[in-house]
Amino acid sequence: MNPDLDTLVCALYVRIDDLLAANPQWAPERPAVGIAPRLSDAELVTLAVLQALLGLGSEARFIRYASTHLKPWFPYVPQRSGYNKRLRRAGEMMRHVIAALARECPTWHDDVWLADSTPVECGRSRSTASRSDRAGWAAYGYCASHSRWFWGLRLHLITTPSGLPVAYALAPANTDERDTCLDMIAAAGIARSGQTLIADKGYRSARFEHELDAAGIALIRPATKGEPPRPGRRFLEPFRQIIESVNQTLKAQLGLERHHARTRSGVAARVLQRILALTAAIWHNQTTQQPGPARSLTAYDH
DSSP states (O other): OOHHHHHHHHHHHHHHHHHHHHOGGGSOOOOSSSOOOSSOHHHHHHHHHHHHHTTOOOHHHHHHHHHHHOTTTOSOOOOHHHHHHHHHHTHHHHHHHHHHHHHTSGGGGOSEEEEEEEEEEEEOSHHHHHHSTTBTTBEEEEETTTTEEEEEEEEEEEEOTTOOEEEEEEEETTSOHHHHHHHHHHHHTOOOTTEEEEOOGGGOOHHHHHHHHHTTEEEEOOOOTTOOOOTTHHHHHHHHHHHHHHHHIIIIISOGGGOOOOSHHHHHHHHHHHHHHHHHHHHHHHHTTOSSOTTOOTTTOO
């Protein structure tokens, strides 16, 4: 591994190990009597972050890479099937680790949020849409940025201007993003008076804006055709570029569109894996005061 990635992995493993030791309830349930896993939960989560940062979407390829290059850091590397099963059961644990790392970042308390959603395609054939394990959860939706229909889910994100995810959700592709945004804010318990939420035209709704106002959150979005100019127009372009950059990081560098998952638990785990990798990189960049944008993964993706 390169020196920057080595430093991140060491710091991340120590922090995750401390978090899991202090919160054993985060770990997946295991039989009271059984064989203790040779790969600890902290090592599993750290490996998951490494896989995403290295852009190795194939678990078989990553296990081969880890067995060859990562033995000094991980003396035991499981087989692909064991790693896959452990990772699918670790979704709740990764959610807790993401939240803990995010709250340790200085920008967690930023008074500006950015909201957007991006497609997570799950298949293209009619048989997949009707017979897949994801049928009934995934749905057909339209991606305006690519002018195409797709079958799958949407990853909804609320981030700070540093790119730090403060709330996220996977929802069917045809779910109203305004309702999902309100649900994310309520579920994460992050609503606070004085916040500003910056979004695109798709979030236009009198009810949506009223509910945000009731929570003390001001909405800045582009005015639609026929609307009078709205406040905050000068903030829109630079901040919209940031959230687009975050989505591009998830898709291009962290392989969000190459998740290869075939089950619901697999999709959820692999999307959480990407969000955790992004959060871990921002956490490390901010807590160690690395130069450049906190959301930059350039130092770690090779």
